[in-house]
Amino acid sequence: MPLTPAQKKALEAEMAEYVGKSIGPPIVARDAVNEPMIRRWCEVLGDANPAYLDPAAAKETVHDGIVAPPTMLQAWALPGFEMARGYDEPTNEQQRLHKLLSDHGYTGVVGTNTSQGYTRYLRPGDVITDETVIESISEEKATALGIGYFIVTRTTYRDQDGEEVGWLTFRCLKYIPAQQPQAPAEEGAAPAAPGRIRPPMGHDNSWWWNLVAEGTFPIQKCNECGTLHHPPRPMCGACRSMDKGWVEASGRGTLYSYTVIRHPQFPGYDFPIVAAVVDLEEGVRIVSNVVECDPADVHIGMALEGFIHEDEDGFKLPLFRPAK
Numbered sequence: 001m002p003l004t005p006a007q008k009k010a011l012e013a014e015m016a017e018y019v020g021k022s023i024g025p026p027i028v029a030r031d032a033v034n035e036p037m038i039r040r041w042c043e044v045l046g047d048a049n050p051a052y053l054d055p056a057a058a059k060e061t062v063h064d065g066i067v068a069p070p071t072m073l074q075a076w077a078l079p080g081f082e083m084a085r086g087y088d089e090p091t092n093e094q095q096r097l098h099k100l101l102s103d104h105g106y107t108g109v110v111g112t113n114t115s116q117g118y119t120r121y122l123r124p125g126d127v128i129t130d131e132t133v134i135e136s137i138s139e140e141k142a143t144a145l146g147i148g149y150f151i152v153t154r155t156t157y158r159d160q161d162g163e164e165v166g167w168l169t170f171r172c173l174k175y176i177p178a179q180q181p182q183a184p185a186e187e188g189a190a191p192a193a194p195g196r197i198r199p200p201m202g203h204d205n206s207w208w209w210n211l212v213a214e215g216t217f218p219i220q221k222c223n224e225c226g227t228l229h230h231p232p233r234p235m236c237g238a239c240r241s242m243d244k245g246w247v248e249a250s251g252r253g254t255l256y257s258y259t260v261i262r263h264p265q266f267p268g269y270d271f272p273i274v275a276a277v278v279d280l281e282e283g284v285r286i287v288s289n290v291v292e293c294d295p296a297d298v299h300i301g302m303a304l305e306g307f308i309h310e311d312e313d314g315f316k317l318p319l320f321r322p323a324k
């Protein structure tokens with residue numbers, strides 16, 4: 001959404017008030033550092049380090065007992081599903097800052113990078129508290145996704161004695177999705193309604209989107225060995241050829257897996273969304289949405305029919321509906 005220079009100046013002045021603020025009261029972990037959560041973490045990541053898993057072996061290490069993997073730091077005090085609330089009704093300063101930007105057209109959000117530091121190993125029984133501060137907000141930047149602001153938060157983790165045990169910085173970009181008009185608006189003009197956030201398009205995949213824009217549903221095909229690929233990629237995984245062509249998908253497919261997204265509700269989309277992985281009859285899978293169907297009627301294995309959908313702003317993409 002375009003802002004006038006005066007609107008932008010007012011927005012940036014309001015944003016500046018957030019820099020240096022705690023996003024809210026420190027969050028105390030719901031559970032002390034504990035062995036069951038450590039075991040689950042290690043199981044998921046395939047980490048067999050006995051210092052995390054085997055009390056007897058851990059006793060023989062420099063730790064003199066079980067310790068938690070340092071990279072679990074962020075996990076201990078995460079507030080759970082509570083985090084997904086607050087997009088419409090912000091409950092902390094970070095959410096208020098994000099909503100301020102969303103309300104001015106910067107509806108896109110993407111995490112760009114994160115860093116962590118560890119002061120000591122955590123042990124079962126430690127109770128972690130985290131406190132997050134909005135550390136900085138960049139000047140407005142032009143990025144491939146659209147113009148926006150980088151916001152850096154810094155979280156400090158402390159133990160039950162108030163000693164710092166680690167920290168985490170997180171940087172995200174709040175941006176105006178690039179397909180929307182970015183030129184300054186007429187003074188007093190109504191903001192444009194946010195639209196679907198465009199997928200990043202680069203050297204390896206823009207050809208695919210360009211065909212979709214013409215109303216075609218393409219699947220990448222290796223010209224050397226004939227293997228089909230999706231999503232588009234620079235090199236054939238079967239024969240390493242970079243000579244790529246494409247075939248047109250029939251659109252016929254079956255639902256391999258799906259989830260129904262109800263929260264968080266980003267601007268520019270109709271919720272709930274059925275996010276689906278579809279097996280195309282040609283033998284490749286594609287991530288898309290199932291539409292024209294009550295989410296309650298969606299089921300794995302259902303026959304689907306792909307078609308090229310066009311958004312109100314002219315953007316096209318393949319979507320799926322129940323096969324007739």
Ligand SMILES: [Zn+2]
Binds near residue numbers: 222227239240241
């Ligand atoms: Zn090949």
